[in-house]
Every structure is written in C-alpha cells, then in structure tokens.
C-alpha cells in the first residue's frame with residue numbers, strides 16, 4: 704500500500720534539491736557497491752520517486768526497473784530516464800512488485816520508510832524477485848545520530864529507532880551505519896529543504912543551529928541476501 708510521502712509528493716522540485724544535496728561525497732553508493740555487485744546485473748529500485756537514483760544504477764547495470772506507487776512520480780521518473788538506456792519505470796508497490804521471479808541482483812529502497820516493522824510482505828516480495836544470492840538493500844536515515852537525528856526524534860516522538868533496528872535484525876538483515884555530508888548550494892536551499900522535512904518549529908530551530916550550507920547526516924543500510932540453497 705502506498706504510504707504518503709509529503710516531501711516528494713507535494714514539493715518534488717524541493718525534493719530534487721534535497722536529493723542533489725544528499726550524500727555529497729557518495730558514501731552511500733560507495734558502501735553499497737562494496738557489498739553488492741550489480742555490474743551487468745538487474746537492479747530494482749522500490750519507491751523510486753522521481754527516479755533520481757535510476758541513472759546511477761544504469762551506468763553499470765544491464766537493466767534497471769524503477770517501481771513507484773504515486774502516478775505523478777511514475778511520470779516524472781519516466782521523463783527523467785527517457786533517454787537513459789535499459790531503464791523502465793512501472794507503477795507498483797513494495798508489496799506487489801511488477802517484476803518476474805528470480806531476476807534481480809539488487810533490490811534497492813532509498814529513504815524507504817515503508818520498510819520497517821510490519822513490512823513482511825515487502826521483504827517476501829523482494830526475496831521473490833531476487834536471484835539466489837541477490838541482495839535487498841534498505842537505506843534510511845539514522846534517527847539516533849547527530850543533530851539531524853535529534854530533529855527527527857523531536858518531530859516524531861512516537862518513532863522508536865531501536866524497535867526499527869531490532870525488527871531488521873530479527874528478519875536476518877546486516878546493518879552498516881554510513882556517515883554522510885549533505886551540501887546545499889546556498890542557505891536558501893537549506894532552509895527550503897528543512898521546511899519540507901520538519902515541522903515549522905523544528906525547521907526554524909534546525910536552520911538556526913546550522914551555521915553554513917552543510918549537514919552531517921547518518922544513514923542505516925540494512926542488507927539481506929536471498930539464500931543460495933537450502934537453509935538447514
């Protein structure tokens with residue numbers, strides 16, 4: 704089921720600025736590519752939004768499939784990738800992926816809040832589309848770390864990061880934490896992005912607390928491979 708994502712659903716042009724600012728040094732891609740080799744392989748990007756990450760995967764994969772439930776974003780992802788070879792974008796959800804069994808080397812989901820406690824159907828569906836040995840990689844923000852994590856916890860007091868991590872651990876995922884730097888072109892861009900991520904009060908506080916144009920933000924990368932044989 705599609706879970707609304709106010710930032711990218713309502714302000715796609717600001718989310719684009721956010722995506723460009725995120726992980727300015729490429730630490731997430733570097734860590735991910737050290738764990739999974741998708742060269743000449745098939746990548747499925749779940750909740751691909753406007754398709755920001757699809758061209759990067761298409762540089763080395765033989766086929767990239769973006770899956771997104773929100774029709775305007777499906778259209779935006781198709782527009783972004785219309786001249787990129789080997790990319791297709793389909794409407795769908797993590798729980799119902801329009802991809803055949805056993806074809807993917809990597810199933811990727813970035814800032815994928817729809818993967819958390821209760822997402823068993825999504826995990827089972829990812830395991831279905833993965834080849835044996837293929838990997839499901841869930842990348843999300845780490846609300847336990849730094850100022851950005853504090854601002855998240857302030858706005859989401861009911862969100863329990865430890866519960867989320869325990870869920871993934873119990874489902875057999877490995878966890879890597881990745882420290883990144885977000886870098887904005889100017890302070891107006893920083894202010895605008897904070898305003899789509901936080902309540903008015905927290906966004907104003909966050910802007911005051913940030914002296915320049917950069918933020919330190921930690922991610923969680925949860926990975927789980929589809930077993931290659933009988934698990935005894």
Ligand SMILES: C[S@@+](CC[C@H](N)C(=O)[O-])C[C@H]1O[C@@H](n2cnc3c(N)ncnc32)[C@H](O)[C@@H]1O
Nearest residue numbers: 704705706708750751752773796797813814817
């Ligand atoms: C925060 S956005 C991230 C978009 C993209 N991954 C990126 O990094 O630019 C989360 C996306 O997940 C999509 N989404 C929401 N519920 C979903 C579900 N059940 N299955 C797959 N995608 C979902 C939203 O429509 C939105 O595009």
